[in-house]
Structure formats: structure tokens, C-alpha cells
Amino acid sequence: MSDRASHQEEDLRARAPGFGGDLAADADALARHAADTERMLAHLPPRPARTEAESDQAARLHEGCRAARHAFLTRHAEAVYDGLTSGRTRQPRLTDLAAEAAVRFPGLVPDAAQLAEERGRLQAHKEGREIDQGIFFGALLRSPTAGAHLIESMLCPAPGSAARLAEFRRTDRLELDAVLLERRGEAAHVTFRNGHCLNAEDNRLIADLETAVDVVLLDDRVRVGVLRGGPVTHPRHAGKRVFSAGINLKELRSGAISFVEFLLGRELGYVNKMARGLLRDGPAAGGTATAGKPWVGVVDSFAIGGGMQLLLVLDRVIAEEGAFLSLPAADEGIVPGLGNLRLTRLTGARTARQIILSGRRIHTDDPAAALLVDEVLPAAALDGAAERAVRDLAAPAVAANRAMLTLAEEPVDLLRTYLAEFAVVQARRIYSPDVLAKTERHWARSERAAT
Template sequence: MERLLALLPPRPDRTDGESERAASLHDSCRTARRAFLARHSDSVYDALTTGRTLRPRLADLAAEAAVRFPGLVPDAAQLAEERARIQAHKEGREIDQGLFFGALLGSPAVGTHLIESMLRPASGSASLLEEFRRTDRLELPAVLLERRGEAAHVTFRNGHCLNAEDNQLIADMETAVDIVLLDDRIRVGILRGGPVTHPRYAGRRIFSAGINLKELRSGAISFVDFLLGRELGYINKMARGLLCDVPTEGSATSISKPWVGVVDAFAIGGGMQLLLVLDRVIAEDGAFLSLPAADEGIVPGLGNLRLTRLTGARVARQIILSGRRIHTGDPEARLLIDEVHPAAAVDEAIECAVRDLASPAVAANRAMLTLAEEPLDLLRAYLAEFAVIQAYRIYSPDVLAKTERHWARSERASA
């Protein structure tokens, strides 16, 4: 396929016939990859993890697969070439990564091992933990972490884009969540958006505007590190706890802590998805929540899995399929928000939440609630489908067209 693709012009320069030829080549190869993985996904994973004795993270696993099984997933050179292009001009090689991870997660034994591997602390978290213990403060490029008594305050610092999510924020959030869970002085995590610089909201706190669509348009949103990695990484750690090896016993233990979300102004897209795994949600009066999946065209993470159990099927469909916003004054808001306060009273509400949730029994019981509400096998099965569907969606014509329109509007507004 690569030899035949190389005979064609780059994607933006292809005629309709050449585009159809490229699509046919990709489809043929993906059919073969699907067939291979349907029969050999367990053996492939065992070869990559030395019989499941190693626990590589998603990116490392995909990189090793490209070396050990050439043609199964894109290699480093192909990914580097893709990263240099805007989303609409890429070949869509991340789709092959989606097929790969979808097959691994579709296997009960392999998928469970992979999920548990991603619940381990990320590399670098341990060294930063020591720094945090000395200063009670850690400044990462997109996140600020501070300890105040028994609480750790995790603050988004992507103020230039309304605290929207990008690759850097996802990486920093996983580091911050690891440290909160590893630091035995901390009993409760607080998640809040910092002040932003957008002219309309300058100086105000914003929880999150969701995925950074300008970054998606420019090709800077990673499928593995962001779209799949956030679900298996820091969000799943917030929901299920952190798995750490116990040296004396050679086994693993789970560290789970309660989390509080504080919604100033709005929680859109990925911001709202975060609220679905938190133990208490406090909102500023007048704030709203939304999952604009129908508008953006992509799957809203695990929102489809988690929202229905909180709101019921009808409201969940209104939110996800029709883009309905839930405002703090709506009757349905009580299904998603625990407390609504005037802006001046939010800080006091946070302190009360910390006192309520700091008991060790809270951590134990929240872990049992997660086990009952979202069994690991249910999560695994959803992620197996999500990995494939989301990979295709980020290269679908409607999503590419929408990101281009959003980018053009942003360029006009800033001109």
C-alpha cells in the first residue's frame, strides 16, 4: 500500500479519482489489519509486553508494535509526517491506531491488563511528588497544583483558550492527579478552572471550554495521548483510583480519593465529562453545562456511558444528540450539580465540601460505588468501541469541515 500511496499526490492536491484510490487502498489494508487482530490480538499484546510482565503506556505500546509488527500501526516517520499537516491534510493514520487499541481492549484479558497498566503512575510523577511535598506547590505549563490543608487544588491554566483541553493540559492533568493520589497528606482533590484572558471573560474563572477545536483543526490533538489517553489516564484514575505496586508483597494496591469540581461560568464538552466522575459538583449561580457532540461531530469521551445513569435516557439524549445546555436554574441541574451558590459564596462551599469528604471511609465507599456503577468489563467494552469510532470521527468529512469553519470564524474575530 505504501508504495502505491507514494505514487499519489499529497492528500490536498489529489483529484477526486486519486482521493477515491487512496481511500480504497486504506480500506483494503484496514480490512486486513482487522482480520489479523481479530485472530492474534492476544498474541501481539503478549509479544509486546513479554507475556504481560511489562506495562507500557499507550504511546510506548503503539511505538513498539510499529517496530515488531511492521504495517500494523503507523511508524515514527509516518506519525512525524502526519504531525506536520493540518487535520484535513493528513492520511488518517491514527485510524490504524484506533483499530489496534480497539482490538486490544476488545479482549477481556488483554483489555483489562491494558486498563490496569494505564492506572499506574505516569513516568516523572514520582520525582515531581518530592518537589510538591517540599513546597506544597507545583507549577506545570497548563496546570497549577497547590496543597491547602487536607485538600489539593488543581487549577486549569489554559487561560488563552478558555481553559480548553489540548495535549499539554492532558499530560499535566495526569501528573497532577498522580501527585494528589500519591501524597498521603491529601484526602480530597479540588478541580477548578483559573482566570482566562479572552476579551469576553477577561479575568474571570472559567471551568473548561472542552477540546481546543483550533488545535484539532491544526492537527495538534493526538489520538493516543489525548483522545484515548485522557480516558484511560487521568480521568480513569480520578474515577477508579491509582494502582501502585507494593514492593513487600509484589502486588498492587489502589489509592482512591474523593474529588470536587467547581464550575465557574461553564463546563463544556470535556469539561462536563469530567464532572461525571466527581463526587461533588459545586457551581456558580448562572453557570451551564453542555456536551456539544452533535455540533463538534466527535464522540464526547465516556459521556455516553456515564451520563445516562445520572440524568436518565431522555435527558441524556437531549444533551448529547441535540446539544441541550443545562443551566443551574433548570430542574435537571440537580441531577448533575450538588450545590449552586453565588460567586461570592463558592470558596466557602469548597471548604465545607473538603470537611465533608475528608473521612477515610469516603474513599473506601466511593471505590465501591464506582465498582457497582461502572464495572471494569463494562468500561473495557465501551472503550473498545470508542477507540475505533473516535479515530474515524476525527477524520470524517463533517468534523473536518466544522473545524475549518470554527477556525475561520476565530481568525476573522482576531483580525
């Protein structure tokens, strides 16, 4: 690094904004500081071409600006959120909220041009601007008022779900790119169709699953939802059903896994809707009420990572003999969604630590499987077991009682507090050197296997 660049960096640190408490003045100060930081970053080569000294300088510049964002949000998170939601009278989704924040509060989160510049780069070649989104959403979720409203907002049906509901009601079938939804009596069967990658989760599957879950919850003919993985085309399992291989590590390596739409949006979107239901007009206080339904999971072959996380919000889990469950967080290097919050209450602390920290797999013949799976059956008996589960859970009182169980086991404030830290930690983990190295090794192994 040149002496001139060093002096500029020291001058920037010396002029780090000290926020006085006035929102407008502090927002202006943050915008100036962020703009100065961006001008210095623009003098550096793209990330993959930087020397070690230039990489260190970029990291210091980013961290200095992130510290300023954190300090600003510590003072103003609730005021920012109220401004973006018109005093909590609007319920924007995460993507819309972040986009508006970039316009209303320049420098607080990456803007459209910065995100577009990052899009299409390998994860290891990005500046890591999603970390700034994690800081933003973490601060909002730490606020009891803003955080609760944000969680509630994400329980609203996603855009386009109402139109898909109309289609489903006409034909009892909805074909999305990565999901098939079919009504069979009182049950709606959601089948994952990402067969080329063992039904691993990517941006497309997450979006399709939220649409499917919305439709299941909105259709008053449906009393129970059923999740199952469809047949896959992967050479090692060709033609077999697989529940899910978790996050698509190839997509993560290529930079195609979105923090807002996937990693955070998944937890606040379709997974939380399965746990809590949809926000719909009703007689409850404030004019809203959640409408939830019971869910059954049928696990063929394995449920890894995000696949296993889904089982933790289901009401009945049926597994094929010889299947296994795992949360390979220690191997992948990322946080396994809300697994850390939900697993302990099912398995106890010791087993949860073995699964999450040491990568222990739970096979269906393992005594610990009884803590996570209700029935273990031969593959030929799974369909019949799913039908019995639907009959058991279709009684009108089931939905009310599962809502009370969720309230007792996972109060919204507990969820909010966890998600506030998850947003920050996960955003940093997906750019950490160990995760980037592991995704590169996984990609290299898969490339060798393909040849």
C-alpha cells in the same frame, strides 16, 4: 486514475492476505500487504493536491489495508499484546505500546517516520494514520485479558510523576505549564491555566493534568482533590474564572490533537485515575491495589465538552449561579469521551439523549441541573462551599465507599467494552468530512473575531 494504477489496485485487492493462524506467517503477510499499499500511496500526490479520483483511490487503499489489519488482530490480538508486554509482566503506556508494535509487527500501526510525516499537517491534510491506531487499541481492548491489563497499566503513575511528587512535598505547590497544584490542609487544589483558550483541553493540558492527578493520589497528606478553572484572558471573559471549554477545536483543526496521547490517553489516563485511583503495590490479589481519593469540582461560568465529562466522575460538584453545562457532540461531530457511558446513570436516558444528540445546555436554574450539580451558589460563596465539601469528604471511609460505588456503577469490563468501540469510532470521527468542515468553520469564525 490511469489504467495501470487501476490494474495495480485490483491486483493488490486480489492478493489481500488470507491469514492461516500462525502468528509469524500472518505477521509477514500483513507486512507485505501494508508495504505494497504504501508503495501505491506513494505514487499519489499529497492529500490536499489529489483529484477526486485520486482521493477515492487513496481511501480504497487505506480501507483495504485496514480490513487486513482488523482480520489479523481478530486472530492475534492477545498474542500480539502478550508479545509486546512479555506475557503481561510489563505495563507500557499507550504511546510506548504503539511504538513497539510498529517495530515488532511492521504495517500493523503507523511507524515513527509515518507519524512524523503527519505531524505538523492540518488535520484535513493527513492520511488518517491514527485510524490504524484506533483499530489496534480497539482490538486489544476487546480482549478481556489484554484489555483489562491495558486499563490496569494506564492506572500506573506516569513517568516523571514521582519526581514531581518530591517537589510538591517540599513546597506544597507545583507549577506546570497549564496546571497549578496547591496543597491547602487535607486538600490539593488543581487549577487549569490554559487561559488563552478558555481552559480548553489540548495535548499539553492533558499531560499536565495527569501529572497533577498522580501527585494528588500519591501524596498521603492529601485526602481530597479539588478541580477548578483559573482566570482566562479571552476578550469575552477576560479576568473571569472559567471551568473548561472542552477540546480545543483550533488545535484539532491544526492537527495538534493526538489520538493516542489525548483522545484515548485522556480516558485511560487521568480521568480513569480520578474515577478509580492509582495502581500501587498492595496486599490485593496479584500484588496490586488501587488507591483512590474523592474529588470536588467548582464550576465557574461553564463546563463544556470535556469539562462536563470530568464532572461525571466527581463526588461533589459546586457551580456558580448562571453557569451552564453542555456536551456539544452533535455540533462538534466527535464522541464526547465516556459521556455516553456515564451520563445516562445520572440524568436518565431521555435527558442524556437531549444533551448528547441535540446539544441541550443545562443551566443552573434548570431543574435537570440538580441531577448533575450538588450546590448552586453566588460566585463569592464558591470558595467556602469547596472548603465544606473537602471537610465532608475527608473522612477515611469515603475513599473505600466511593471505590465500591465505582465498582457497582462502572465495572471494569463495562469500561473495557465501551473503550474498545470508542477507540475505533473516535479515531474515524476526527478524520470524517463533517468534523473537518466544522473545525474549519470554527477556525474561520475565530479568525474573523480576532480581526
